Amino acid sequence: MNPKFLIQNLSLQYGDGTESLRDVSMSIPANAITVLFGPAGGGKSSLLRCLNRLNDLTEVQAVTGQVLLDGEDILDPGTDVIALRRKVGMVFARPVVLPLTIRGNLTYGLELAGEKRKSRLDEAAERGLRLSALWEEVKDRLDDPAIALSGGQQQRLCLARVLTNQPEVILLDEPTSGLDPLSTGKVEETLQVLKQDYTIVLVPHSIQQAARTADNAAFFLQGELVEWSPGKEMFTHPKQKRTEDYIEGRFG
């Protein structure tokens, strides 16, 4: 199968020397959920933020290696990062709704891209809301401030906002860490539907979530990719002792 992302010998160091990646090579297939898991500070988020070049905003000291998206190296300085970020959307751990209306949040990305036709914007927004199972709850108050929504709704709005942008890849960085089990369940269900059309990369907020959702899983420890394999294999027969110890809760 053709990988969506092909990561080759990727190393990364921050200016203050904190979290980093060491010689990571793996591939991320399309139309599947790839889970990056491991203890904090392992480099999962760093890797995630390489995939849409959001690391550009932080003080990165050095990046080496390649990240190919559909065969093109997105770490190349000539990459159109704006286009890249439209193609690779991201949902953050803490739901950050922009200080706009619900509609304003949803159509923000498309409007920035120059879409002015209201019908197109409304269509895309409705599609995003339906996909993230929020449509029924907010369809009558799209012009209310988004901040009025509950925490779970806000996080689904953030997902809907990314979907409205019509990306090909969705990155999720512990998207359910602040949510109750019910909302978490809804998000996970949604991801299972979404993977039919999107490439999904998820940093889960627990090993249980990793095991529940992973088609493919990669275990990170202190900047090192310890192993990666199909999810079923990873969580039943890990190849490495360290992975087994982590999964069974002997450290972490």
Place this chain on the structure above:
Amino acid sequence: MKASLRLNRHLSQHLGFFLLSLVTLATVIPILAVVIYILLKGAPAISWEFLTGFPRDGMRQGGILPAIVGTFYLTLGTAIFSVPLGIAAAIYLAEYSRENTLTRLIRIAIINLAGIPSVVYGLFGLGLFVFFLKFGTSLLAASLTLSIMTLPVIISAAEEALRSVPQSFRTVSISLGGTRWQTIRRIVLPQALPGIITGVILGLERAAGETAPILFTGAAFFLPRLPGSVFDATMALPYHLFVISTQVPEMPIKIQYGTALVLIIFVLGMNIIATVIRSRARAKRQW
């Protein structure tokens, strides 16, 4: 023994509160006293003629319209130059520049500019705008001089307002494919605007009340008409107050206090507007 210790603590607590409230009062009383005193002394002078008439009889009679209009023009002129420049500088400092020697230098310069005595700005304006650029003693030269004095206030306030907008808004906007400028224009600036406006008003308020910077650059001792162009000199409330308080013999006290009252209302009015904007924005703020 124990009881008396508890009593002592209780007592010292009360004493502390008492002293602190006394100190607080001590700061409020002079301000109130000044305002009330000027209000009482100046109110009898306020009349339609005083506000809309021209000075007569060597400024001992008539109104102060040219000074009121002049101060209004000077404030407006200062705003035209200092607001766009100040906000642009703040956006550069808060949003675009990274912390380096250059930005540290700029910041030090801004802080020091804010500390320069206003009469020095006046001399600088005289040299640069009046003589070198040949604007003459004019509304233009005075406005530019006041602008330079006001800039540090506006830059600092605007930069702080921009920085107080949560970083996460920027990250999210960028992650949705926004450019830096789109993010600033659509998210950061609207959120920072109340803070910026407050800073702008406070800066302009200081400009409106200053005498020294306009003394050599644009203020007229007596001008029986309104300025017709930016190259005309102009009367202004603070300088007029100085003139009628020290330079005109047999000046009726009433007119002096009336002028002071108008100036105070002008400045306090701006202050109140700034406070209202700030508190409204705080109530509406979503973060």
